[in-house]
Amino acid sequence: MTRLDDLPYPILVTPEVPTEAANFVRESGYARSIVLCDAKVAPRARAIARAIGKQTSVLSFSLGERRKTLRTVERVLEALAEQKVERTTLLVGVGGGVATDLFGFAGATYMRGVPFVAIATSLVAMVDAAIGGKTGVDLRAGKNLAGAFKDPVAVFCDVAALATLPPRAMREGLAEVVKHGIIEGDETFAELEELAAQPLQKWPWEKVIADSLRVKAMVVADDRLERGAREVLNLGHTFGHAIERASGYRVSHGSAVAIGLRAAGLLALRTGRFSESEHLRVLSLLALLRLPLIVPFDRVDAVLRAMSVDKKARDGKLRFVMPRKIGDVEYGVTAPLPSVRAVLKRIRETPGAAEFRR
Ligand SMILES: NC(=O)c1ccc[n+]([C@@H]2O[C@H](COP(=O)([O-])OP(=O)(O)OC[C@H]3O[C@@H](n4cnc5c(N)ncnc54)[C@H](O)[C@@H]3O)[C@@H](O)[C@H]2O)c1
Ligand SMILES: [Zn+2]
Incomplete structure (x- = not known):
């Protein structure tokens, strides 16, 4: 225990x-x-x-x-x-x-x-x-x-x-586990990278769960009533919620968060905050866990609209949670609309060389 x-x-x-x-x-x-x-x-x-x-x-x-x-x-x-x-x-x-x-x-x-x-x-x-x-x-x-x-x-x-637990419900949780890994960094993320190649039945779940929930527990302990710091837990969720909503909830929360983690990484990369190698580590982990990386529909504008009604859009500016490094996540970062649009177009496609074009 x-x-x-x-x-x-x-x-x-x-x-x-x-x-x-x-x-x-x-x-x-x-x-x-x-x-x-x-x-x-x-x-x-x-x-x-x-x-x-x-x-x-x-x-x-x-x-x-x-x-x-x-x-x-x-x-x-x-x-x-x-x-x-x-x-x-x-x-x-x-x-x-x-x-x-x-x-x-x-x-x-x-x-x-x-x-x-x-x-x-x-x-x-x-x-x-x-x-x-x-x-x-x-x-x-x-x-x-x-x-x-x-x-x-x-x-x-x-x-x-x-x-x-049905595999589908398991995958829902894995997206949040990856999110916590990016927030915490260090051994927590590296352990997931190591485990990712193994079948889920072989994972040391007691440790994986304890390490993952500790990330949320510590963030929450600092901000019990959601005054600010808890915002880091929304990594991947600004894009994620908008994708869920624009799909009419056909894309599940976990899938949308996985795609959202890619999108947040891309936006951080394109606004000069995140490194190519770390973005690639996140993509590889998501892919190894068979989490989706691509939005399965073609409605960039619908996602953008859903995003601007998101509660994180204060005074008309879109605010994002973005990684600076694996283990260092910032919140409340505004991003230029053209970059957001470029990201939304990019996540329609498989990651490739274009992923790293600014
Ligand atoms: N309060 C919060 O901070 C917070 C944070 C994240 C998510 N949520 C909420 O959590 C919900 C999603 O949670 P979820 O994915 O667990 O959904 P869920 O509770 O619907 O569980 C998913 C499916 O698995 C079944 N199930 C659960 N445990 C099982 C087990 N051990 N064996 C077999 N079947 C099992 C459930 O009956 C259901 O069919 C959403 O409503 C979301 O809003 C709340
Ligand atoms: Zn979530």
């Missing part, structure tokens, strides 16, 4: 979640707990509940991004009321990022807030969604528009649960 204490609550990365979670509940002295889970991980949630003991039941919900809504939150809250959950009852939310966001939000609102433990079962949830205290759901107007900051009392990353 690896334990991180960078935030006000412990983050535990372990293949033995049922035992460790049960120990935590016992040691924390909660008289009663209730396990909420994404139906896809119900067997895992039941094993966790069994380990915790008699005073625990499991409530399972069909989730998925389309059900990440206030309606589902209402169903969860009504179910909690039916179970006569009290202020002092511990909620244990088990699942991917949708589950940790949604159950965390339910934990923030039920009786104005009850203690919540997040048990992350997807790579995205482990290295990103469950870390940092942001919870919430989607509205028709956009993703994650309703929510609350809610610190959990603990986060568990269920390394063993990765065995059943």
